[in-house]
Amino acid sequence: MGRNRLRLVIGLTAPAIILIALPFILTRYYVDLTIVFFAHLILAVSFRLITTTGDFSLAHVPLMGMGAYASALMSKYFGWPFWLTLPFAGLASTLVGLIMLYPLLRMKAFAFFIGSYAIGEALRLSWIRIGIFGGHRGISGIPHPSIAIPGLSTISFAGVLPYYFLALVITVLCLVIMFRIDRSRITNIFKAIHSEESLVRSVGINVTSYRILAFEVGTFFAGISGVLLAHHFGHIDPHQFDLTTGLYLLIWVVVGGYTTFAGPIIGVTFFTILGELMRPLGAWMPLVYGLILIIGLLFLPEGLESVPRRISPLLKKMRVRGTSA
Amino acid sequence: MTFQLIVQTIINGIQLSSFYALLAIGLSLVFGVAGIANLAHGEFYMLGAYVVWLFYGLRGVNYVAAVLLAMLLVGGFGIVIERGIFKPLRGNVLGVAIISVGLLFILQVLVGQIWGLGYPKRVDDPIMGALNIHGVTIGWQRVIVISAAVFLLGMLWAFLQRTKLGRAIRASAEDSEAASLQGISINRSATLAMGIGSALTGAAGALMSPVSAVHPYMGHMALLIALIVVIVGGVGNLKGTVLTAILFGFLYTVITTFLDAVIANIASVLFMVILLAIKPGGLAEHGT
Numbered sequence: 001m002g003r004n005r006l007r008l009v010i011g012l013t014a015p016a017i018i019l020i021a022l023p024f025i026l027t028r029y030y031v032d033l034t035i036v037f038f039a040h041l042i043l044a045v046s047f048r049l050i051t052t053t054g055d056f057s058l059a060h061v062p063l064m065g066m067g068a069y070a071s072a073l074m075s076k077y078f079g080w081p082f083w084l085t086l087p088f089a090g091l092a093s094t095l096v097g098l099i100m101l102y103p104l105l106r107m108k109a110f111a112f113f114i115g116s117y118a119i120g121e122a123l124r125l126s127w128i129r130i131g132i133f134g135g136h137r138g139i140s141g142i143p144h145p146s147i148a149i150p151g152l153s154t155i156s157f158a159g160v161l162p163y164y165f166l167a168l169v170i171t172v173l174c175l176v177i178m179f180r181i182d183r184s185r186i187t188n189i190f191k192a193i194h195s196e197e198s199l200v201r202s203v204g205i206n207v208t209s210y211r212i213l214a215f216e217v218g219t220f221f222a223g224i225s226g227v228l229l230a231h232h233f234g235h236i237d238p239h240q241f242d243l244t245t246g247l248y249l250l251i252w253v254v255v256g257g258y259t260t261f262a263g264p265i266i267g268v269t270f271f272t273i274l275g276e277l278m279r280p281l282g283a284w285m286p287l288v289y290g291l292i293l294i295i296g297l298l299f300l301p302e303g304l305e306s307v308p309r310r311i312s313p314l315l316k317k318m319r320v321r322g323t324s325a
Numbered sequence: 326m327t328f329q330l331i332v333q334t335i336i337n338g339i340q341l342s343s344f345y346a347l348l349a350i351g352l353s354l355v356f357g358v359a360g361i362a363n364l365a366h367g368e369f370y371m372l373g374a375y376v377v378w379l380f381y382g383l384r385g386v387n388y389v390a391a392v393l394l395a396m397l398l399v400g401g402f403g404i405v406i407e408r409g410i411f412k413p414l415r416g417n418v419l420g421v422a423i424i425s426v427g428l429l430f431i432l433q434v435l436v437g438q439i440w441g442l443g444y445p446k447r448v449d450d451p452i453m454g455a456l457n458i459h460g461v462t463i464g465w466q467r468v469i470v471i472s473a474a475v476f477l478l479g480m481l482w483a484f485l486q487r488t489k490l491g492r493a494i495r496a497s498a499e500d501s502e503a504a505s506l507q508g509i510s511i512n513r514s515a516t517l518a519m520g521i522g523s524a525l526t527g528a529a530g531a532l533m534s535p536v537s538a539v540h541p542y543m544g545h546m547a548l549l550i551a552l553i554v555v556i557v558g559g560v561g562n563l564k565g566t567v568l569t570a571i572l573f574g575f576l577y578t579v580i581t582t583f584l585d586a587v588i589a590n591i592a593s594v595l596f597m598v599i600l601l602a603i604k605p606g607g608l609a610e611h612g613t
Contacts, residue, residue: 056419103602110362110418111560114552115601121549122594129587243545247426254423283438290430294410297424 023164031160032232037272038171039228044252044264045178046221051258052187053214054194056113058246059100059120060222065241066123067093067223068230069133072142075231082145082157086170086227093223094216096123101215105208117243127238138237145231157231167228174221181217182261190214244286251289255296257303266304332461334582340467342574343474346567348529348547349554350478351522357498357561359515361411362422366551367544368432369523373399373530374539375436378446382534388451392473395531396524403523407516415515429544437541445538466535473532477525478567484521485563494518498561549590553597 023031047060070092071085080088100119107115127133144158145166157163181187192200193207201207230236256267271289278288300306348370355361363369373395381391406428414420440446452465485491496504497514505511537543554573558565573593580589
């Protein structure tokens with residue numbers, strides 16, 4: 001017990017120190033990249049939260065966009081402060097998600113996958129068409145977040161360093177909440193809906209309401225992720241949230257693995273690093289993504305998260321051989 | 326004037342419907358027989374258009390020969406893909422769909438890098454000019470698209486109804502277990518369906534290449550249309566697919582004529598959502 005606790009403390013403090021030190025070590029470019037990485041972490045983990053019920057939603061990226069647009073509009077046109085736009089943008093995504101769910105809940109598995117793509121695409125197309133969303137050009141000049149403390153002063157997150165720490169705090173908070181959800185009884189029900197739906201029904205659990213719950217919680221965090229991106233870039237347009245982004249998200253989570261909480265985190269980390277290493281490839285990048293996805297699905301169907309599980313018996317065997325020799 | 330507009334809209338509707346049907350039928354067939362949800366379907370369509378551009382547009386090969394070549398090449402490619410990467414995952418619909426996403430990215434990049442991004446490729450009409458009947462103009466290419474689509478769909482129908490192989494494919498789609506008990510090879514049916522479906526998709530791209538912009542990302546919109554038509558028609562239901570293609574072809578044409586294309590896309594999706602909310606199993610419940 002004591003040893004486990006020590007491990008936990010070290011396991012948490014080491015990354016914490018690294019994450020706090022990072023922006024002081026890295027160049028501006030990499031700090032920007034890490035902020036985007038944080039937003040993608042929230043996006044992927046929340047996507048995976050919905051998949052625990054068996055619903056793979058391609059509307060997740062458009063719903064992230066909904067959060068981004070909501071926050072951009074609220075802060076630019078209404079002048080709302082960041083601490084208000086953040087939750088309200090999440091709620092805006094949730095609300096739009098709820099409307100989408102009305103037809104989507106009638107679909108299962110693959111039909112849900114396709115249906116969610118079509119409905120997400122309709123949402124995205126409406127941004128092009130409806131004037132306030134700025135059409136193809138989107139919205140630029142999204143203000144930097146600042147938090148006013150009444151009577152004292154205003155903390156501005158205009159610089160890249162303060163924004164990094166703001167994003168870090170929000171990301172850690174979101175991940176901790178989703179981790180708690182993942183370890184709670186609710187997730188067991190989500191997973192049971194995925195694997196044994198009729199059994200779940202037979203013990204009197206309302207499957208539909210749990211599917212709504214999973215989708216809505218995931219969508220809220222997608223919205224938060226969108227807010228982080230919108231205020232970071234200062235500009236958003238409908239093309240950032242198109243099918244390509246949705247498919248990338250799918251690749252991160254599927255290649256990383258979606259059976260455990262760590263899977264999408266591994267996936268996003270892996271592909272972010274890979275993307276940087278292969279930046280010289282330029283336009284050939286999606287091809288490498290595609291190859292990795294195909295190879296991964298054919299040879300590692302449970303994702304990268306299953307690598308240690310697969311390797312450990314081998315290591316054990318080698319260790320046994322080592323001691324006996 | 327109004328009369329001409331109505332006739333024009335109807336003809337445009339027929340043309341779009343026949344294109345939709347030809348585009349979607351391959352996806353529906355493959356899904357019904359082999360459970361393959363090929364999200365790279367739009368890229369197969371794109372390949373068909375590129376084959377025509379390469380041989381007819383650049384080399385001056387006869388247009389009909391180029392279309393046949395497109396069907397042959399895309400169909401063959403479909404068979405290779407089915408054997409190579411879809412077969413190991415058969416039975417896992419979502420897995421196949423996701424692996425086809427990898428294929429989608431690879432094809433887009435390869436085509437874009439080999440033949441360039443930039444401006445869309447132009448393919449000239451094989452027969453210039455337009456048919457003019459009482460002030461209603463119909464481009465010759467549209468006449469070709471309509472007649473070719475009707476011909477190809479008729480051929481498919483005859484093949485599925487009248488030949489032994491076709492019946493085997495239908496049997497595999499209806500009940501694969503019972504079919505295999507009758508000595509029908511599911512593997513063969515799946516490969517054959519994928520070959521035929523891909524060939525028809527390639528034909529759709531080949532026929533549309535003179536009237537649409539040929540570029541590496543033309544598959545996106547084609548995929549959305551094909552998915553809507555297949556899902557509403559009832560997955561794997563060919564009759565339903567054709568009926569839905571006609572329905573959405575006219576819906577899209579009318580809205581594009583009187584409003585604009587983006588609204589037409591949104592309306593198509595919303596219409597699909599409403600239909601699915603009322604009839605979750607698709608428009609037609611039974612029959613292949």
